[in-house]
Amino acid sequence: MRQRTRVMVLVGGVVLCSALAASCATVQPWERRELANPCMVFDASAAQAAYDAHWQSAREGSAGGFGFQGGGCGCK
């Protein structure tokens, strides 16, 4: 069941990649006002994102996927 979910996710990713490659919009620099807003930037606050990822990965079995994990900690 989980293997099937995994395959579906990977196939979905490939389909999405293909769709992205096909769309490939060319937005000109003067049209990027909204894209430049901090709300549109992935991990605009790197320090906050790193802190959130750190305490969440210390309390969950999963980690990664949204950037680096860095070194570990004892996290008793």
Added chain:
Amino acid sequence: MQVRQRRGRSARVGTSLGLIGLLAVLALVAVTGLDWAQSTLYVQLHSFGDTRGVTVLSPLVDLEKDFSDRTGLRVKFGVDAVTAASDACARCHPQGAQDRRTYADFALLRKLGSARLELGGEISRENFYASESVTASLSRDFNRGNTTIAGAYSFSLNNPELHPSRNVEQQISHDASIALTQTLSKTTIVQLSYDFNRISGYQSSPFLRTSVNGQMVLGVVPDLRNRQAVSVRVRQALHAGTYLQADFRHYFDSWSVGSNTLSLGASHYFSPVWLVGFSYRWYDQTGAFFYQPEYFGTPEYFTADYRLAPFSSGLYTGRVVYTPEDGLFGLPKGTALEFQYDRYVGSNQFQAAVFSGGLRIPF
């Protein structure tokens, strides 16, 4: 002999902390003494508390500076002051046990045409745990900056000490990732990424004991763990200063832990000064193939690590950013105050609350 070992260990920790502090101070002095093209100082304080009795105060300073249009530096220095009154600590220390993690993080950035190279590292020290990491990443823009492909690699060497003994174990981690960021329109951007992490060496906990045939013993887990994650992230701008975000991650590893994470959020500018945002994160994971509440017979692996048990959780986040038009407290224009509150509720009776406050100063 044991005393000598302890003195040696204390001296090593002291020297390491001194070096970290010295590096951070030198870096800060160096960067503030130069004529930088652009820079941001970010000061944060995080307060964490959970239902297991652990509280953590985490002040940190993050400095980003550009030497020029092509070269930059990032330095981060932080401390986690831990009141480790968790179940594992309370067994031997009924009054709780203090701990402190100190870390320094630095990265050099260099633009090479349409590519961007970043080299960095992190040193982390705490009682019974030491960690060093080096990181290299390379990204490049295509299609007039509408497509970005990034790759990165990180190596970490972790050394847990098997408290209360003085034995030190070793753990090695390799992490590689690749990401594609694509502009879909003037108001939509998406990112796809894949992450592979291989951890070898000691991965159990010297603090957690589980029941095997009625006896409480320290856990034993496999020495190798391969972890993989794929993620999709989307940002959408709407009219009138409203922004939507959606993140999804699928994770699986060689210990049979699998998880799905979905995060949805929205932010809105109520005025140019006030930005308010909310998000909800849903998380669901399966347990490791060897996880059981208690063990009987002669199991090869056994653990009491609750992170390896199946559970789900919800995370509610609220965020406010205040950016006065004329600066704040006499600080430069663009200075912002940020507050964030997180409430984490797990199906395993675990709950946590996190409060973050930050001051971002451009200069």
